[in-house]
Amino acid sequence: MDESMKVGIFNGTIATTNGVYKISDINVSDAKKLICKNGFISAIGHKSTAEAISDSFNMDIPMSRIDFKQQVGQKAVVFKLNRRPPEGSILCRTEIEEIGYSFKLMERFE
Template sequence: MKVAIFNGTVATTNGVYKISDIDVESAKKLLYKDGFISAIGHESTAEAISDTLNMDIKMNRVNFKQEVGQKAIVFKLNVRPPEGSVLSRDEIEKIGYSFKLMERLE
């Protein structure tokens, strides 16, 4: 099953989820191994993820439903931006970010 890529830890449907830290190298390996579907809603976020993972991750504003057993790599900003903010690439880098592995268990 392809791995989803999200720009936030959001439950896309009812279910039981497990969220844990994942480092960049492990995220890359998982995406190369299983393939991926981008559900990244902002261009600057897609650019930051692409550069960090050294992969071409396109912006793709879709309504995505994570399936049972499906994994997702989640881009997680270090702080929550102000309401209504659309961050530039430079602002994303200044805030900082990490990645999470989000698995839908049920």
């Protein structure tokens, strides 16, 4: 499988490089189907976030502080907190659950 076209998984709807992107809601079931079908590259930089995603998808999504660059045509599943945490915060798992989160599908078109 082409590594560059595996689904990226990262925290925050951040453009990882210049391009044209579309961001839309995706539910857990559809996100899990997408990553199971295409494989994934984890760019989750915090252990507690990786644990929350792993539990949501009922599969191991490891923490990996890589420098991910989304390619044209590549999809990403993005972990999105429901509100912004205080500056400099590194949230524990309990705090993540208290804030709440959802997932977004981020597609790069050009």
